Amino acid sequence: MDRELALEIVRVTEAAALASAQWMGRGKKNEADGAATKAMRTMFDSINMDGIVVIGEGELDEAPMLYIGEKLGTGYGPKVDVAVDPLEGTNIVAKGHPNAMAIIAVADKGTLLHAPDMYMEKIAVGKNAAGKISLDDPIEKTIDIVAEANNKRVHDLTVIIQERPRHDELVERIRAKGARVKFFGDGDVAAAIATALPQTGVDLFIGTGGAPEGVISAAALKSLGGDMQARLVPMNEEEETRCRQMGLENPRQLLRLEDLVKGDDAIFAATGVSSGELLEGVTFLGGGVAETHSIIMRSKTRTVRYIKAHHHLDHKPNLQMDL
Ligand code: VTB
Ligand code: MG
Ligand code: MG
Numbered sequence: 001m002d003r004e005l006a007l008e009i010v011r012v013t014e015a016a017a018l019a020s021a022q023w024m025g026r027g028k029k030n031e032a033d034g035a036a037t038k039a040m041r042t043m044f045d046s047i048n049m050d051g052i053v054v055i056g057e058g059e060l061d062e063a064p065m066l067y068i069g070e071k072l073g074t075g076y077g078p079k080v081d082v083a084v085d086p087l088e089g090t091n092i093v094a095k096g097h098p099n100a101m102a103i104i105a106v107a108d109k110g111t112l113l114h115a116p117d118m119y120m121e122k123i124a125v126g127k128n129a130a131g132k133i134s135l136d137d138p139i140e141k142t143i144d145i146v147a148e149a150n151n152k153r154v155h156d157l158t159v160i161i162q163e164r165p166r167h168d169e170l171v172e173r174i175r176a177k178g179a180r181v182k183f184f185g186d187g188d189v190a191a192a193i194a195t196a197l198p199q200t201g202v203d204l205f206i207g208t209g210g211a212p213e214g215v216i217s218a219a220a221l222k223s224l225g226g227d228m229q230a231r232l233v234p235m236n237e238e239e240e241t242r243c244r245q246m247g248l249e250n251p252r253q254l255l256r257l258e259d260l261v262k263g264d265d266a267i268f269a270a271t272g273v274s275s276g277e278l279l280e281g282v283t284f285l286g287g288g289v290a291e292t293h294s295i296i297m298r299s300k301t302r303t304v305r306y307i308k309a310h311h312h313l314d315h316k317p318n319l320q321m322d323l
Contacts (some may be wrong), residue, residue: 001078001108001265003298008047009104009269010296010307015039016086016102017271017292018311021282024274025096032093036086036102036273041065049073054112055083055105055212068114079109083216089187092274099187099276105219107266113215113259114246119233120211124192125204126150130227135254139170139206140177146204147179154178159204160191160277167207179204189270190278192217196226200277208233218260220268223297223304230255261299269296288314 019039023032037057044051051072057063060070066084073080082104087093089100105112123135123142129149133142147154159174161167163183171181182202184191188209194202214230221228234240234251243251253259271294272279280293290311297304 001080001106001267003301005047005049005078005106006267006269006296006298006305009106009267010271010294012040012043012047013102013104013269013271013294014292014309014311015043017273017282018290018313018316020087020093020100020102021273021290024093024282027094029090029094033087033090037065040084040086040102040104044072045074047073048077049080049106050075050077051080051082051106052109053084054081054114055215057084057086058117080106081109081112082106083112083212083219085189085212085216087273088189088213089273092186096274097185098274098281099184099190100273100281101187101190101270101276101279102273103189103216103268103270105216105261105266105268107219107261108263111262111266112219113255113261115211115215115232116239116242116246118211118239118242119208119235120214121208121231121233122188122192122214122217122228123204123206123230124195124217124221124228125226126196126198127225130225133227133229135229135231139173142204142206143174143177143179150203152203156180157203158182158201159206160184160194160202161205161207162186162188162191162209164207170206184277187276189213189217189220190276192228193220193224194277196221196224197278202277215260216268218257219266219299220297222257222261222264222266222299223268223302225302228257228260230260264299266299267296268298269294285310288312
């Protein structure tokens with residue numbers, strides 16, 4: 001992949017964030033999601049790459065844009081797999097809550113796991129604990145390993161987990177072990193990434209969330225030197241069949257970071273829609289100007305860039321709101 005691609009990709013997440021932020025607080029999650037998807041789709045057309053969506057907004061028959069299998073880019077340039085979540089946190093935006101982002105991961109063709117839209121168990125840590133964790137370990141053992149790796153007392157360890165009844169037992173065990181639990185409502189990509197950024201104070205991410213978000217998080221963790229493991233959780237026969245159709249012979253196999261994102265050339269870009277763990281959201285500054293905050297990283301060089309941009313919305317006809 002060309003290194004310029006990373007900076008091109010951030011223009012796409014910026015556009016999606018700007019479009020969906022205009023729907024913040026209006027109680028309309030589908031409109032917020034639709035605006036992000038449309039803006040992302042439009043911007044992709046101008047990028048020199050020969051891309052194919054491997055994680056997207058669904059299949060052709062259910063999603064008009066950014067569906068799995070859709071070709072993206074001009075067709076010239078690097079052959080890449082593209083994973084998108086145009087708006088990670090549609091409910092968040094509808095309600096004006098924190099932590100929504102527009103996200104893309106791009107990697108060499110054939111290197112991103114093709115994950116169906118279903119649940120996935122996940123665990124993520126930063127670089128100190130990389131290579132030391134296993135999803136198969138009991139949570140108590142994992143906490144000891146991460147505490148030692150991060151040179152903290154168990155008492156000071158922060159485990160980030162999505163607030164859902166399915167995690168009740170896990171939460172009880174984490175607290176009984178003596179660690180601290182930080183809940184989030186939606187948006188587990190930001191939560192997984194937080195473990196690899198020491199300034200967040202988050203040490204361990206664990207729990208069951210979306211499989212697409214899992215693969216996207218893995219691209220970021222690879223760039224940050226962190227680690228992640230996962231396991232798909234098929235809920236019925238249909239989901240099992242879908243896993244097999246996507247090339248996973250054993251749908252319940254343990255997926256290591258290398259199984260989620262192969263090789264060492266993945267790009268991750270995200271722009272904040274509402275402020276959260278990782279990024280500030282879109283701010284409308286007045287005078288038709290909006291500020292965005294993005295993060296872009298590439299696993300090959302491990303460079304992490306934060307980009308703050310001012311956009312003059314009246315000069316961007318694509319981003320006018322269709323209210
Ligand atoms: C997660 C999270 C998403 O869905 O994947 C989660 O990253 C899955 O769990 O932001 P639920 O079905 O319980 O929500 C979201 O919260 C929403 O897409
Ligand atoms: Mg989404
Ligand atoms: Mg999502």
